[in-house]
Amino acid sequence: MKDLRDKTAIITGASSGIGRAAALLFARHGARLVLAARGADRLDALVREIREGGGTALAIAGDVADEALHRGLVEAATSTFGGLDIAFNNAGITGPVGPLPALAAADWQTVLDVNLTSAFLAAKYQLPALEARGGGSLVFTSTFVGYTAGFPGLAAYAASKSGLVGLVQVLACEYGPKGIRVNALLPGATDTPMGREVASTPEARAFVAGLNAFKRLAAPEEIAEAALFLGSDASSFMTGAAMLVDGGVSITRT
Numbered sequence: 001m002k003d004l005r006d007k008t009a010i011i012t013g014a015s016s017g018i019g020r021a022a023a024l025l026f027a028r029h030g031a032r033l034v035l036a037a038r039g040a041d042r043l044d045a046l047v048r049e050i051r052e053g054g055g056t057a058l059a060i061a062g063d064v065a066d067e068a069l070h071r072g073l074v075e076a077a078t079s080t081f082g083g084l085d086i087a088f089n090n091a092g093i094t095g096p097v098g099p100l101p102a103l104a105a106a107d108w109q110t111v112l113d114v115n116l117t118s119a120f121l122a123a124k125y126q127l128p129a130l131e132a133r134g135g136g137s138l139v140f141t142s143t144f145v146g147y148t149a150g151f152p153g154l155a156a157y158a159a160s161k162s163g164l165v166g167l168v169q170v171l172a173c174e175y176g177p178k179g180i181r182v183n184a185l186l187p188g189a190t191d192t193p194m195g196r197e198v199a200s201t202p203e204a205r206a207f208v209a210g211l212n213a214f215k216r217l218a219a220p221e222e223i224a225e226a227a228l229f230l231g232s233d234a235s236s237f238m239t240g241a242a243m244l245v246d247g248g249v250s251i252t253r254t
Contacts, residue, residue, distance in 0.1 A: 001234035005030035008081040009231065010073050010126065012064050012118075013091030015042035017192030018141065021220035022088055022227045027055030029228065032081045034073050035059050037091070056081075064091040064118035065110075074125040084129040086231040089122045090141040092161070094198055097153040108156045115160035119167055127175060135179025138171065139230045140164045142184040147242060148250035154198075165242045172240030181239040183230045188246030190218040213248030 009026050013019035015037035023035055027050045037043045040061035050057040060076060062069035077084040095111035096103060119140050130136035142165055145151050146158025164184055171182040189195060189208045195217070199205045209216050226245040229235050244250055 001236075002029055002228055002232040004086070004228075004232060007085040008032045008034070008077050008083060009086035009088065010034045010036070010077060010084065010122075011088045011090060012036045012073075012122070013141075014059075015039045015046060017194060018187065018190060018220045018223045018227070019088070019090045020046060021224035022090065023050065023057070024053075025221070025224045025228055026086075026088075026231070027053065027057060029232075031056075031086070033057035034077045034080075036062060036064070036069060036073055038063055063114075064089075064122070065113040067121045067124075070118075070121045070125045074129045078129060083133045084126060085133055085136045086139070087122065087126045087130075087137075088139045088141075088227050088231060089119055089126075090139075090227070091118065092141060092194075093157075094154070094194055095156045097198060099153065100155045103156060111156035112160045112163075115157070116163045116167075119164055123167070123171060127171070127180065130180050131175070131178050136181075137231045137235070138168075138180065138182045139227055140168055140182075140184050141227075142168075142186045142242065144186050144188055144244060144246045144250050147186060148244070148246075168242070169240045176239055181230075181235065183235070183239060184242045185223070185227055185230060186242055186244045186246060187223045187226075188212055188218060188244075188249045190220055190223055192220055211249050211252060212246065213252045216247070218245070218247060 009031045014035035043059040047057045047059045142161045146162040168184045
């Protein structure tokens with residue numbers, strides 16, 4: 001059910017962390033990949049690694065806040081591989097950490113542009129391509145922050161990522177009759193470069209790890225497995241969901 005042969009997938013935020021792990025995993029399962037991230041060098045290195053392993057991938061560097069990138073990703077999937085079957089819209093930023101009154105309006109807007117408006121732009125181009133294919137799967141990376149728990153200092157991040165859940169629910173209702181599934185993936189604390197920006201010391205990482213039931217951070221590969229499940233036919237009767245993969249942080253009080 002997780003066989004992605006003859007499937008084409010877009011993955012954003014693919015050069016590091018969860019996106020990179022997902023790209024390698026999707027490639028091993030046979031997907032043809034269109035990969036996006038801001039850093040061209042790391043993205044190109046990932047494509048080389050996938051190709052050397054026998055996979056198929058191409059890279060398009062750009063900013064997910066830019067509408068032209070999303071149009072280009074779908075055009076590349078269609079012109080190079082014949083269509084689009086899966087999109088894992090994973091790119092995101094934390095933004096400045098601190099009390100709301102200290103947050104500049106420009107920084108607030110940047111976080112919303114990258115985390116939420118980018119999802120609108122992605123769906124704008126991906127949905128027609130999926131519909132032309134007869135169906136498919138859209139996955140958006142959200143978070144438990146602002147969904148099941150609040151973290152001080154992360155107001156813009158929480159607001160933007162929570163907005164994804166509402167977007168997912170509406171799109172799931174609108175496009176379910178067309179065979180398109182739309183789900184949100186809500187990771188917990190994961191050992192990624194972005195995660196280390198927030199928890200920047202060993203003590204901070206230990207504190208964050210201690211908040212969940214497993215008392216450890218997730219590996220990016222563990223979250224990638226959940227993305228594969230949502231992207232593949234293994235989740236064929238699942239849509240409109242906010243799927244927690246958070247190590248139990250949402251229910252842990254010890």
